[in-house]
Amino acid sequence: MDTFEQKLVALRHAFHKSPEIGFALDRTKARVADALRDLGLEVHEGAGVVGILRAGTGNRAIGLRADMDALPIQERGTQDHVSEIEGAMHACGHDGHMTMLLGAAETLAKDGGFDGTVVFLFQPNEEHGLGAQAMIAEGVLERFPVEEVYAIHNLPGAPVGQVSTRKGLICNSESLFEIRIKGQGGHASMPHVGVDALTVGSEMVLALQTVIARKMAPGSGAVLSVTEFLTDGQRNVLPGEAVLKGEARARAPEDRIALETHMRRLVEGIAAAHGVKAEMSFETEFIETINASGPVEAVYRAAESAGLAVVKERPSMSFSEDFAHFAAAVPGCFLLMGNGEDGAHGQPLHSDTYDFNDALLTQGAAFWASLVRDRLKTERTDP
Incomplete structure (x- = not known):
């Protein structure tokens, strides 16, 4: 395990040990904001946390979203990093979603390779469908306008790192x-x-x-x-x-x-x-989560460029996703990334024995970096 991977694993475990629920995310938001500032990003705090990373002279911008909130579930896992908060648990993998996006921020801040602006959106209260609306109501899309917006959710039961999504409806x-x-x-x-x-x-x-x-x-x-x-x-x-x-x-x-x-x-x-x-x-x-055609095609390309398996036009998911409000305001894509098929990694989302797969952290960070470089390259001929 290299130093970058070790860093991401330690960060994810820290998030997992101290889960917070809804909008009451003081520790989580502080940890995210500090990590972004340490990378030299411009940071704005409100209902959520927004990090701004610019490179080159391009005037295009895309948004990448990760959710931060946990669930009111008592964890029954046996890992060394189980929740230390009674009655609260990261049972949906938002600890991993945050870590992958912070890993991408570090990769892009150090290595660049894109021309434009990346807006990192760390959202509260996804589980109750209120966080995206709160950030939008604060004017996040007016203050930090983006042409496209993307979000990842891990998928237990699918091979590690397998990317799947579809055009049109993706979540009910x-x-x-x-x-x-x-x-x-x-x-x-x-x-x-x-x-x-x-x-x-x-x-x-x-x-x-x-x-x-x-x-x-x-x-x-x-x-x-x-x-x-x-x-x-x-x-x-x-x-x-x-x-x-x-x-x-x-x-x-x-x-x-x-x-x-x-x-x-x-x-x-x-x-x-x-x-x-x-x-x-x-x-x-x-509301229904609707994926736009251009962003979906970009996800396919970025996943393949990052060496990840891709399932195109997968069946839509029956669960719901607060990202829908971002995708209704700006063309976007919500995608699934396999969390593994065995043990705690294959347990259903919201299970008290579920755990995010650490093997996915560097893969997710690499995918995000690949997507940014695809969408914010100097010349682009795709729609």
């Missing part, structure tokens, strides 16, 4: 819904006196299953799941109120809108049939 949207039913509670021995909110809610749960089966086109890939059913009932008390919670995912904005429309019709109709009130909220936290 995620919308959270909540349905509040207000009936009339009463004694369990006299159900006819009131309107049991639990029975009404149960009817809604079953009816909502028909939205995907009978209202959406086959092959739409839409998903609707009721995940919580809460009432104020007791052993001999019929509930007067019930709350249904869940999520809906879609591959296209029109399908997301259709899901909400069909759900509202069912909820309103069933509530009216039982003579109760029902209110429904439908909040989209993650």
Whole structure:
């Protein structure tokens, strides 16, 4: 293991040992900002951390994003670098994403090989779909305009370093819904006196299953799941109120809108049939992630130049990604990079025994450097 790789491994382990959640990333942001300053980059701090690296006289700029937040999960791994924070863990590999991007910053700061500006975007609160919007609301894309933006996510179960992505949709949207039913509670021995909110809610749960089966086109890939059913009932008390919670995912904005429309019709109709009130909220936290053609082709070239295996036009992913907001504002590409197939590296994302693969750190840094040199070379003939 050479000195550069050792440095990246030590940095990744430091991130992993001290995970932070959401926007409360004081230690993490300080470590990122210090590392960028040590490399001589211009650093700006706000909701996230932005590093600016310029070379040559070119006026073009691209953005590279890494997410910084961890998850509220108690780690059960056996590595020497397990989380030292109770109830918090880097179970999605954001510790590795940060380290790969910092490795790329070091490579590019020392060796150059590009003409223009690289904007390193270290984003908070990806897991709740709020961090990209917070940075955009602060004006990050106006203060540091970029022509294109890119992001990497590791993929357990795929060979180490294998790059895969596709043009168009790469990740689904995620919308959270909540349905509040207000009936009339009463004694369990006299159900006819009131309107049991639990029975009404149960009817809604079953009816909502028909939205995907009978209202959406086959092959739409839409998903609707009721995940919580809460009432104020007791052993001999019929509930007067019930709350249904869940999520809906879609591959296209029109399908997301259709899901909400069909759900509202069912909820309103069933509530009216039982003579109760029902209110429904439908909040989209993650919009669909759409990759632009030019950036995707650039990723293919950069991966091949870095000696990485490439899977082109891979199937889209069912999970959601906060990077979608950056890609909606600027043409971009979200790509997957294999984390390995065995042991902790092959465990599912968000598993309490998952771990980012250190073997991926130098490969990811090399890919980022290759991409920058592809997009910010002096002469470019591709679109």
